Amino acid sequence: MTRWTTAANTLDLGSGTTLVTGPGSNWLILRDGTSYTLIDCGYPGDRDLVEASIDAAGATGLPEAVVVTHAHGDHIGTLDRYIAAGIPVHCAAAEVPNLTGTAREQIGPRESLPRAVTSLGWATWCLHALRAGGLKDVTVEGTALTPFNEATEVLDLPGSPRPVATSGHTSGHTAYLVGDTGILAAGDAVVTGHRTTTASGVPHLLPEPFHHDLDDAGTAARALLSGVDFDVLAPGHGPHVRVPTGRRLTIDRNVRARTGGRRGAADDPRR
Numbered sequence: 001m002t003r004w005t006t007a008a009n010t011l012d013l014g015s016g017t018t019l020v021t022g023p024g025s026n027w028l029i030l031r032d033g034t035s036y037t038l039i040d041c042g043y044p045g046d047r048d049l050v051e052a053s054i055d056a057a058g059a060t061g062l063p064e065a066v067v068v069t070h071a072h073g074d075h076i077g078t079l080d081r082y083i084a085a086g087i088p089v090h091c092a093a094a095e096v097p098n099l100t101g102t103a104r105e106q107i108g109p110r111e112s113l114p115r116a117v118t119s120l121g122w123a124t125w126c127l128h129a130l131r132a133g134g135l136k137d138v139t140v141e142g143t144a145l146t147p148f149n150e151a152t153e154v155l156d157l158p159g160s161p162r163p164v165a166t167s168g169h170t171s172g173h174t175a176y177l178v179g180d181t182g183i184l185a186a187g188d189a190v191v192t193g194h195r196t197t198t199a200s201g202v203p204h205l206l207p208e209p210f211h212h213d214l215d216d217a218g219t220a221a222r223a224l225l226s227g228v229d230f231d232v233l234a235p236g237h238g239p240h241v242r243v244p245t246g247r248r249l250t251i252d253r254n255v256r257a258r259t260g261g262r263r264g265a266a267d268d269p270r271r
């Protein structure tokens with residue numbers, strides 16, 4: 001894989017929004033004057049990269065808040081640094097059990113290692129996850145969280161994130177429209193690339209083992225792309241995609257999961 005650099009992996013999407021394509025997952029920086037919001041924050045091993053990307057985006061100091069799409073270790077891995085500094089963490093109320101560890105809706109070695117034996121893509125993903133701290137306990141205390149419910153229309157934070165419920169990948173997975181900019185932070189509801197899939201730059205689902213509920217994940221992805229108005233897709237994995245004028249994005253059913261013969265979400269004919 002190409003070496004990560006701030007120059008190559010931080011992209012100004014306009015309107016104060018920066019997408020950072022990390023080595024294993026993405027995060028976003030939403031700037032408003034001298035304040036900013038962080039949406040997701042990488043693996044535990046990405047701490048220095050997150051800090052470097054904040055500097056590259058022109059932000060300074062600590063974020064006003066961290067907003068979470070979902071509580072997987074590659075998206076909340078550096079939360080402890082911000083919680084220790086007293087930074088509030090916003091998430092859907094339905095995602096609190098995953099954040100605190102009372103529920104576990106995440107792929108583990110039992111699901112991933114057998115696939116790594118027969119698939120180079122899965123093997124490289126497993127190796128990176130291990131090196132980046134993917135097995136580290138990243139759960140947090142409930143007192144550190146600021147949950148919102150399904151009726152919440154906008155968070156009073158820099159960038160004005162607007163929650164869009166997208167349960168399926170996890171029970172409380174949430175995408176966010178960035179104010180009125182037309183930018184959609186999709187988290188893992190829709191991705192455009194991953195070591196375990198065969199394409200980059202086209203919207204698709206992660207393979208089945210990554211989802212808590214595959215059927216709900218597929219329904220949420222289709223509803224997100226067909227029912228939410230946006231101009232730029234900023235996914236949790238893979239590059240951004242701009243929506244052609246007058247059109248909508250769709251899930252690419254030709255993308256295959258590198259599953260060593262096992263069927264993944266992208267291979268499921270229901271998708």
